[in-house]
Amino acid sequence: MYIPNSLQLFIKWIQAFDIRILKNEEDVEKKFILPMFQHLGYPDTYRQNKYALVNNDLENPTKQLKNASIYFSTDNAIQQNADTSLVMIIYLSPNSHHFQEAITQSKFHGRYLKPLFFIITNGYSIKVFKYLQYHREESIFDLMIDTLRNSEIAENFYWRLNFNFITKTNKNILNNIKSPQFNSIEKYLRRHAAFGNILEKAEFEPSLIKEGNRLIIVKPKVLIECNSPQAFGKGDCLIKFSSVILRGLTITLNHQQILGQLMTGLHTKPEWGCRRFIKQIDADTFEVYLGQTTLTLSELEVADLCLCVDAVCQEYKKTIIEFEDYLETWDFKLLKFTNTIGFHLFSVDIKLWKIMHNFIKKFNYAQGKSEWHLFDQSNISIRVSRGIRDHAFIVPQLSNSGSVFSNNQVDILYEINDVHIATLKRSNLNSWQEDIGIRGTWTAKYTKNWLLEIYIPKVINYYSQQFQVLEFDLNKNILNYPSQNTTLKEINEIKDVLPYLRDIQAWLQMHIENLETSCLKQYYQVFTDLVRNTDSAIAGLDYITMNLQKILWENPSAEIFRWEIWTFKDAIYYLDTQVVKINNCKYESSLKADLITRVFIWIIENGKINYSQGQLNAAKQALLPLWKQCRFEMRHVYPYR
Incomplete structure (x- = not known):
C-alpha cells in the first residue's frame, strides 16, 4: 500500500520525539505543537498566536485566549475569522493537569471561533475534540503521547487531522447532520425507553450568547437566535430543535409573529394555559404554533422551548420599553x-x-x-x-x-x-x-x-x-390632546384611578389566555381592602352581584352559591374568598380577573368609600406593574393577534 511521504515523515518525527525536552509551557508550544502541525501540513502563515476575540459582550473573565494557537484555512489576516477557523490548540505546562478548565475555556471561545476541532495538550497527553456548534463536543482522541509511537495509531491521527483533509471538510455539514431517514428512527426509539440515552447525544449544549442586539439562547432541546429591534425597528428570530425528527427544521418568525404569538404568558408553565402559542393535548404532549408551522412536542421539548422564549422575549420587550421610556412616547x-x-x-x-x-x-x-x-x-x-x-x-x-x-x-x-x-x-x-x-x-x-x-x-x-x-x-x-390620565404618582383621589382600571379591564377582556397570579395577588388584596369600607347603600348592587355570580357559575363548587349573594356585605365576603383563592393557585382565568375588575370599577365610581392615604398609595403601587403590562401588550402585542 502506498504511504505518502508526508505521513512517513510525521510517523518518523513522532516516534523520535523525546518528551523530556519539554520543561515549560513555551516548550510545549514551540517544541511540540509547532513541529507537529508542520508535519501535519499546516503552513505557519495560517497560524495566529493568542488570537484576540473582538467582542465587548464576553462575560468570561478571560476575554482573550491565552496559551493558545489557532490555525485557519487562509493566511489573509483580515479573513481569519469564525468562517475560516480550523483548529484551536490550548497548550499547558508539562506538569499541569488542568485539562477540564482548558476544555471549558475552549468550549466557551469555540462558540465565537467555531473551529472544526479543538485540542488540549501538556506535551505528555493530548485530547482532541470535534466541535459541534450548539451540540456537545465529541471526543476524537484521548491519548498519551507515547502511544503515538504505534504506527497504526499515528497514521489514524494523521489522516483525521492533516491540513488537506480538514480544509476539505464542510463545516456546515459537520454541524448540521440532516437525514430524512432519522424521522422513522426516532419514532421507533421513542417507543423504547432504553434508547433514551441515544437521543440525549443529539441534544444541544446549553449556552447563552449576547452580542449587541443579537441573542442566542440554547437549551438541550431548543435553540433560538434572535435579533432584537433597534429603536422602533423590527426584529426577528429563528428556532431550531435538536430532536432527530425535527433536526434540520428552521422556523423563522418575524417581528409581528414574535409579538403576537410569543410575548404573553412569559415565565409560566406550558400546562397553565397562559401562552398563546401552546395547546396541551395530553399529560406529556403539546401542540405548538410557531408562525405558520404547527408542531407536536414532548413535555421536555416544550419546557426547553418556553425557557428559550422567556429569555428572548424578555430581552425583546426590554428593548422596546427602553426606547419608549427614553424617547417619552408612551403618552402619544x-x-x-x-x-x-x-x-x-x-x-x-x-x-x-x-x-x-x-x-x-x-x-x-x-x-x-x-x-x-x-x-x-x-x-x-x-x-x-x-x-x-x-x-x-x-x-x-x-x-x-x-x-x-x-x-x-x-x-x-x-x-x-x-x-x-x-x-x-x-x-x-x-x-x-x-x-x-x-x-x-x-x-x-x-x-x-x-x-x-x-x-x-x-x-x-x-x-x-x-x-x-x-x-x-x-x-x-x-x-x-393633553394626556387623558393623571399620572399615578400625582393621583390624590380614588376616582382618578378609574381610567387605569378601565384600561386594565379592556385588556383583560381581550386576553383569552389565563394569567399568572403573581401579577394579580396584590391587586386583588389591595383593592378588596380599599372598597371594604364602602357605604352599603351603593347603587347598582344587582350589577355587582351579577358579575360575581358569573364567577360562581364558572366554579359551582365554591362555598358561596350564587343565590347567597344578596347584600354588599356578601359581595365583600366573596371578594375576600377570591383573595384567598388566588394566593393558593398559580394562574387565574382572565375572564374572572375581568369580572372582578368590573366590580372594583363600579364600586369606586358609584360608592362612597372611606379610605386612608395609605390605602390610596397601596392601590397606586398595586396598579402600576399590572397597568404597565397592560399598556405594553395593548400597544405592541394585540395589534398583531
Missing part, C-alpha cells in the same frame, strides 16, 4: 406606516400648517447660520437638524377624524424612520441613550413642547402681518 398615539412609525403630538388647521411649512423652506439650515436655520425638508417630512446632529423628524398627515376642522385638520406626528434609527446607531457614544437631550435626539414630549411653545409662536409672529390675520385666529386652530 402610535401610528404605523409602510416604512415609518409616528406618534401623534397634536393637530393644527391647514392654514396654520401652510405657514409653518413656508417657514421651514425659508430657514433651511444650509442657507444661513441663525438660530432658526435648523430645518431640512425632504418631501413632506421635516427634519429638525443643524446639519450635524438630527434633533427630530416631524411628519404632517391629513386627519380622518370628524373634528371641528374636518378635512382641513393636519395631524403633527413625531416620526421614527430609518434615518433616525441610523443616527442613533452611528452615534460615537457608549450607548444611544447618551444621545437623548436638547443637543442630541429630542424626545417626543420635548418636541411637542418645542413646537407649541417656541416654534409655532415664532411662525405666527413672523407671518401674522403678511397674512393679515390675528395671532389669536391662528392660535385657536391648534387642537392639543
Whole structure:
C-alpha cells in the first residue's frame, strides 16, 4: 500500500520525539505543537498566536485566549475569522493537569471561533475534540503521547487531522447532520425507553450568547437566535430543535409573529394555559404554533422551548420599553406606516400648517447660520437638524377624524424612520441613550413642547402681518390632546384611578389566555381592602352581584352559591374568598380577573368609600406593574393577534 511521504515523515518525527525536552509551557508550544502541525501540513502563515476575540459582550473573565494557537484555512489576516477557523490548540505546562478548565475555556471561545476541532495538550497527553456548534463536543482522541509511537495509531491521527483533509471538510455539514431517514428512527426509539440515552447525544449544549442586539439562547432541546429591534425597528428570530425528527427544521418568525404569538404568558408553565402559542393535548404532549408551522412536542421539548422564549422575549420587550421610556412616547398615539412609525403630538388647521411649512423652506439650515436655520425638508417630512446632529423628524398627515376642522385638520406626528434609527446607531457614544437631550435626539414630549411653545409662536409672529390675520385666529386652530390620565404618582383621589382600571379591564377582556397570579395577588388584596369600607347603600348592587355570580357559575363548587349573594356585605365576603383563592393557585382565568375588575370599577365610581392615604398609595403601587403590562401588550402585542 502506498504511504505518502508526508505521513512517513510525521510517523518518523513522532516516534523520535523525546518528551523530556519539554520543561515549560513555551516548550510545549514551540517544541511540540509547532513541529507537529508542520508535519501535519499546516503552513505557519495560517497560524495566529493568542488570537484576540473582538467582542465587548464576553462575560468570561478571560476575554482573550491565552496559551493558545489557532490555525485557519487562509493566511489573509483580515479573513481569519469564525468562517475560516480550523483548529484551536490550548497548550499547558508539562506538569499541569488542568485539562477540564482548558476544555471549558475552549468550549466557551469555540462558540465565537467555531473551529472544526479543538485540542488540549501538556506535551505528555493530548485530547482532541470535534466541535459541534450548539451540540456537545465529541471526543476524537484521548491519548498519551507515547502511544503515538504505534504506527497504526499515528497514521489514524494523521489522516483525521492533516491540513488537506480538514480544509476539505464542510463545516456546515459537520454541524448540521440532516437525514430524512432519522424521522422513522426516532419514532421507533421513542417507543423504547432504553434508547433514551441515544437521543440525549443529539441534544444541544446549553449556552447563552449576547452580542449587541443579537441573542442566542440554547437549551438541550431548543435553540433560538434572535435579533432584537433597534429603536422602533423590527426584529426577528429563528428556532431550531435538536430532536432527530425535527433536526434540520428552521422556523423563522418575524417581528409581528414574535409579538403576537410569543410575548404573553412569559415565565409560566406550558400546562397553565397562559401562552398563546401552546395547546396541551395530553399529560406529556403539546401542540405548538410557531408562525405558520404547527408542531407536536414532548413535555421536555416544550419546557426547553418556553425557557428559550422567556429569555428572548424578555430581552425583546426590554428593548422596546427602553426606547419608549427614553424617547417619552408612551403618552402619544402610535401610528404605523409602510416604512415609518409616528406618534401623534397634536393637530393644527391647514392654514396654520401652510405657514409653518413656508417657514421651514425659508430657514433651511444650509442657507444661513441663525438660530432658526435648523430645518431640512425632504418631501413632506421635516427634519429638525443643524446639519450635524438630527434633533427630530416631524411628519404632517391629513386627519380622518370628524373634528371641528374636518378635512382641513393636519395631524403633527413625531416620526421614527430609518434615518433616525441610523443616527442613533452611528452615534460615537457608549450607548444611544447618551444621545437623548436638547443637543442630541429630542424626545417626543420635548418636541411637542418645542413646537407649541417656541416654534409655532415664532411662525405666527413672523407671518401674522403678511397674512393679515390675528395671532389669536391662528392660535385657536391648534387642537392639543393633553394626556387623558393623571399620572399615578400625582393621583390624590380614588376616582382618578378609574381610567387605569378601565384600561386594565379592556385588556383583560381581550386576553383569552389565563394569567399568572403573581401579577394579580396584590391587586386583588389591595383593592378588596380599599372598597371594604364602602357605604352599603351603593347603587347598582344587582350589577355587582351579577358579575360575581358569573364567577360562581364558572366554579359551582365554591362555598358561596350564587343565590347567597344578596347584600354588599356578601359581595365583600366573596371578594375576600377570591383573595384567598388566588394566593393558593398559580394562574387565574382572565375572564374572572375581568369580572372582578368590573366590580372594583363600579364600586369606586358609584360608592362612597372611606379610605386612608395609605390605602390610596397601596392601590397606586398595586396598579402600576399590572397597568404597565397592560399598556405594553395593548400597544405592541394585540395589534398583531
